[in-house]
Amino acid sequence: MSAKKKPLVIIIAVVVVALLGGGGYFAYLKLQAQTDENVKNLEGAGDVLVGDAYKPKDDDLSEEQMAPTIDAKLKPSKKVLRSLQKENVKLSVEIIQLQEQIEGLKKEIDELEEYKMTNERFAPKRIQDEMADVERLVKAFLLDSTDAERFSVVQIEIMAAASALEYKEYIMRNRLMVTKQQRAKLATEFLPGYAFCVGDGIELAANNAREFDLIASKFRGTTILALPRKLQKDLDAVVTPCQNALRAQLDEGLAAES
Numbered sequence: 001m002s003a004k005k006k007p008l009v010i011i012i013a014v015v016v017v018a019l020l021g022g023g024g025y026f027a028y029l030k031l032q033a034q035t036d037e038n039v040k041n042l043e044g045a046g047d048v049l050v051g052d053a054y055k056p057k058d059d060d061l062s063e064e065q066m067a068p069t070i071d072a073k074l075k076p077s078k079k080v081l082r083s084l085q086k087e088n089v090k091l092s093v094e095i096i097q098l099q100e101q102i103e104g105l106k107k108e109i110d111e112l113e114e115y116k117m118t119n120e121r122f123a124p125k126r127i128q129d130e131m132a133d134v135e136r137l138v139k140a141f142l143l144d145s146t147d148a149e150r151f152s153v154v155q156i157e158i159m160a161a162a163s164a165l166e167y168k169e170y171i172m173r174n175r176l177m178v179t180k181q182q183r184a185k186l187a188t189e190f191l192p193g194y195a196f197c198v199g200d201g202i203e204l205a206a207n208n209a210r211e212f213d214l215i216a217s218k219f220r221g222t223t224i225l226a227l228p229r230k231l232q233k234d235l236d237a238v239v240t241p242c243q244n245a246l247r248a249q250l251d252e253g254l255a256a257e258s
Contacts, residue, residue: 127168135164137187138195151199159195161219166194170250194246201238
């Protein structure tokens with residue numbers, strides 16, 4: 001190569017190297033810009049997955065309030081994971097609250113069922129059926145008892161009716177749930193003594209046949225009219241001790257069973 005051509009070759013080589021270096025630099029800048037854009041898009045992925053639950057509601061928040069609660073040094077994937085974990089905790093709390101509400105509703109349903117059962121238990125028709133059952137059992141017991149031979153059939157009917165009324169009074173006052181077996185036990189073990197007491201008391205309270213009929217109508221429930229004051233006073237004087245004795249026996253019997 002001649003001496004004249006060497007400087008020209010050197011100049012061309014320098015120009016080529018400069019062009020190559022400049023092209024590489026600009027390519028690097030373009031690649032860095034694309035990388036920054038990809039990172040920004042990944043950081044926004046959390047908003048798409050989580051939704052608006054954690055976005056600020058007020059556009060006038062301060063820079064401190066708008067600062068991200070997630071560490072900026074975390075990778076985008078970790079940020080998404082943290083957001084999903086927070087949402088999971090929120091849903092878990094809501095599930096617990098719903099379970100507590102369900103338990104409360106179950107308790108209310110149980111209370112309503114008990115209230116319904118109690119009302120049905122003490123409904124007039126149910127009570128009347130039980131009273132009729134008690135009256136029938138007491139009457140059968142008295143008719144089969146040699147101790148009741150001194151009473152007429154009418155007197156025995158009155159005594160059985162009086163026993164049924166006292167049965168109703170006692171279970172209503174104590175809000176008792178009596179089974180058929182318990183009712184039969186009351187009618188054969190406790191109420192007969194009360195029936196004898198009432199039968200003897202009526203003979204003392206009624207001074208004549210008319211007063212006897214009035215008392216009979218009262219116990220049988222065939223009249224709603226009040227007894228004459230003097231007759232009612234005499235009847236109370238003989239029946240109240242019978243009631244007190246029976247109720248004491250029933251209270252003692254219930255206490256022994258509980």
